[in-house]
Amino acid sequence: MKSRIVKPVKRLDQRKKNTGKKESNIGDTQPMRRLEESGSRRSLSDTRPMRTSGLRAGYTGYRRSIDERRQVVSTPYPKKEKKTSRTAKKRRAGLGSLFSVKDSAGEHYFDYDLLFVIIFLMCFGLVMLYSTSAYEAEVDFGNDLYYFSRQALIGFGGVIIMLFVSRIDYHLYGAFAVEIYALAMIMMALVRTPLGITLNGARRWISLPGNMTLQPAEITKIAVILFISYELCRLGRKAYTMEGMIRVFVFGAIASGGVLFLTDNLSTAIIVMAITCLLIFVIHPKLKPFVILLIVGIVVAAVGIAILSVTVANSDNFRLQRIISWLNPEATADSGSYQVMQGLYAIGSGGFFGKGLGNSTQKMGVIPEAQNDMILVVICEELGVFGALIILVLFGLLLYRLMFIARNAPDLYGSLIATGIFAHIALQVTLNIAVVTGLLPTTGITLPFISYGGTAILFLMAEMGIALGISRRIKLEGD
Numbered sequence: 001m002k003s004r005i006v007k008p009v010k011r012l013d014q015r016k017k018n019t020g021k022k023e024s025n026i027g028d029t030q031p032m033r034r035l036e037e038s039g040s041r042r043s044l045s046d047t048r049p050m051r052t053s054g055l056r057a058g059y060t061g062y063r064r065s066i067d068e069r070r071q072v073v074s075t076p077y078p079k080k081e082k083k084t085s086r087t088a089k090k091r092r093a094g095l096g097s098l099f100s101v102k103d104s105a106g107e108h109y110f111d112y113d114l115l116f117v118i119i120f121l122m123c124f125g126l127v128m129l130y131s132t133s134a135y136e137a138e139v140d141f142g143n144d145l146y147y148f149s150r151q152a153l154i155g156f157g158g159v160i161i162m163l164f165v166s167r168i169d170y171h172l173y174g175a176f177a178v179e180i181y182a183l184a185m186i187m188m189a190l191v192r193t194p195l196g197i198t199l200n201g202a203r204r205w206i207s208l209p210g211n212m213t214l215q216p217a218e219i220t221k222i223a224v225i226l227f228i229s230y231e232l233c234r235l236g237r238k239a240y241t242m243e244g245m246i247r248v249f250v251f252g253a254i255a256s257g258g259v260l261f262l263t264d265n266l267s268t269a270i271i272v273m274a275i276t277c278l279l280i281f282v283i284h285p286k287l288k289p290f291v292i293l294l295i296v297g298i299v300v301a302a303v304g305i306a307i308l309s310v311t312v313a314n315s316d317n318f319r320l321q322r323i324i325s326w327l328n329p330e331a332t333a334d335s336g337s338y339q340v341m342q343g344l345y346a347i348g349s350g351g352f353f354g355k356g357l358g359n360s361t362q363k364m365g366v367i368p369e370a371q372n373d374m375i376l377v378v379i380c381e382e383l384g385v386f387g388a389l390i391i392l393v394l395f396g397l398l399l400y401r402l403m404f405i406a407r408n409a410p411d412l413y414g415s416l417i418a419t420g421i422f423a424h425i426a427l428q429v430t431l432n433i434a435v436v437t438g439l440l441p442t443t444g445i446t447l448p449f450i451s452y453g454g455t456a457i458l459f460l461m462a463e464m465g466i467a468l469g470i471s472r473r474i475k476l477e478g479d
Contacts, residue, residue, distance in 0.1 A: 066175045072234050073174030073413035109408075111471035114401035118162070118449070118464050121394055122155050125450035131358050132378045133371035133452065147371055147452050154454040158461030165465025166472060173466070174413050177223075177230035184223035184255070187216035188262040200369075204263045215455040217259050217268040222459055222466075224255050224272050225279075225420035232283050233413050239283055252276025267443035271427050278423040279416060326441035342367050343377035343436050354384030371452040373444050376436050391450070395429050405471045414470040421463050 126148065133147040140146075173180065190196065190206055197207045205213040231239075231248050238244040252273055260269040281290050305323060329337035346362040349355070360381040363370045370378055380388050399422055406418035425448055432447045434440040446453055448460055 069175045069177070069230070069234075073171050073177075073230060074411055109471060109474040111401055111405060111468060114398065114405070114464070114468060114471065117394060117398045117401065118461075119159070121398070121449040122159070124391075124394070126152055126155065127357075128375060128379055128382075128450060129371055129452055131360070131382065132363050132375050135364050136371070139365070150454065151452055151457070154457050155461075158457050161458065162461040162465035162468065165462050166468035168465075168469055170414060170417060170466055170469045170473070173226045173417075174230045174233070177227040180223045181227040181251075181255070184216065184220040185258050187214075187219055188258045191216060191263050202264055204265050213455070215263075215453075217263050217265045218455045218459040220255055220259055220272055221268070221275070221424055222463060224252060224275055225417060225424065225463075228252060228276050228279050229413055229416035229420060232279060232416060239280075240285060245280055245284070248280055249276065265444075267431070267445045270443070271424065271431075271445075274427050275420055275423050279420055282419050283416070322441045326438070329438065339367060339374060340436070340438050340442060343374055344438060346377040346381040347437070350381040350384045352384045353386050354380070354382045357382050373432060373446050373451060374436060375451050376432065376447055379450075395425070395448075399426055402467055405467055405474070408474050409470050410473050410475065414473065418467055418470055421467050424463065 129151055130145070130148040134144040137146040137148075138144040143149075187206070191203060195206050196203050197205050197213065199205060199213075204217065205215050208214055228248060228251060231251060235244045235247070239248065252275070256269045256273040256276070259265050259272055284290070305327070325332040325337040326340075329341055332338075342362055346360065346367070349361075360378050362381060363378050367374050367377065376388065376391070379391065383390075402418055402422040402425070406415050406422060409415040409418055428445055428448050431440065431443060431445045432451075435443055435445060446456060449457070
């Protein structure tokens with residue numbers, strides 16, 4: 001150990017004596033440079049992990065926000081429940097309680113009543129769609145099964161989607177509600193790009209491979225239900241204040257405006273805005289402000305329609321022409337109100353029991369696009385008022401089951417989603433019936449599960465899957 005330390009010192013002394021030069025410390029500086037180089041390399045190599053850590057930090061922050069959202073939508077529903085025996089709860093639950101699912105957490109309920117009503121409506125809709133569209137399909141495409149086969153295939157795919165979605169925890173939608181809302185707005189904006197296509201004078205669809213189309217406005221309905229429900233849960237008691245109500249209302253207005261101005265779809269814009277208002281109404285503890293707003297809205301609408309009927313009688317705007325035709329249908333029976341008048345003739349000629357399945361005459365090219373928003377008048381002509389009552393009973397059962405799910409959901413978010421789906425179905429059915437009977441101007445709103453439309457069926461079934469997923473989380477417990 002001693003010799004090893006002394007030898008380098010002797011070498012340095014000898015080098016100084018022999019050279020007689022100043023101390024250069026070259027041997028000391030070279031390792032220094034190596035250290036600097038290695039330090040620089042280390043610093044350069046350290047920057048790469050720093051970038052990775054930045055990405056990881058962003059990802060970690062995003063995951064943290066997702067976890068926070070999931071905590072928000074898992075807030076228990078603040079309600080007082082009366083103690084009820086398991087037998088009484090199963091009676092109130094209906095037939096689905098007989099097929100309840102058991103797991104380690106307890107006994108869970110699955111709403112088979114809702115599932116049966118959906119399947120029955122789908123099958124009934126397919127039968128009536130074929131009866132309504134067979135003539136026009138044969139004339140236009142040379143195949144009377146054209147509309148039926150496409151709707152049946154999409155309906156079958158919709159059932160698979162419904163069952164798949166029902167297995168997903170609905171809290172996941174709340175965690176990504178913001179992203180779903182943004183995606184819906186982006187999809188609607190794509191309609192104004194070269195991807196958008198125009199059908200029947202309206203630019204509302206995006207072209208897909210395989211000669212398929214997608215209507216982004218249908219995505220917006222689900223997005224608004226999920227996002228507005230999340231916002232109401234996040235705001236909590238602030239949703240009762242004027243500031244909170246305005247905030248939620250603005251989000252609904254943005255989505256509704258996107259539907260109107262990006263896809264030129266007034267009827268869907270009305271439904272989106274109405275869903276938002278109904279969710280705010282359900283969450284708010286006071287009734288008086290909404291009653292006042294409703295009365296004011298009705299008065300303003302009545303005054304506006306009266307003014308329009310006098311001042312814009314010769315306007316070229318097709319929406320104003322629809323209002324004018326609605327106010328005086330007999331005067332425009334050959335133009336603006338032709339479709340509605342022919343629909344009323346079909347309803348009147350059907351009587352109470354109808355002419356019989358397949359015996360409609362108005363569907364023979366008289367009512368244009370009868371398989372879409374005017375399919376109910378063909379049902380009334382062939383099956384009479386009795387057939388229309390059957391449809392109303394089916395939709396009544398569907399809405400009742402959605403109401404049951406909303407009342408018994410395990411948390412506030414699930415209750416609001418079920419309420420939003422209830423509002424969507426109820427609004428669409430009510431508006432369609434009001435239009436075909438002449439109570440409202442023509443809007444182009446289809447009848448859920450029955451009218452022809454691939455995108456509408458797929459997203460309706462997805463909504464039903466979400467409702468079934470909420471029902472799967474309902475627990476059946478005894479005292």
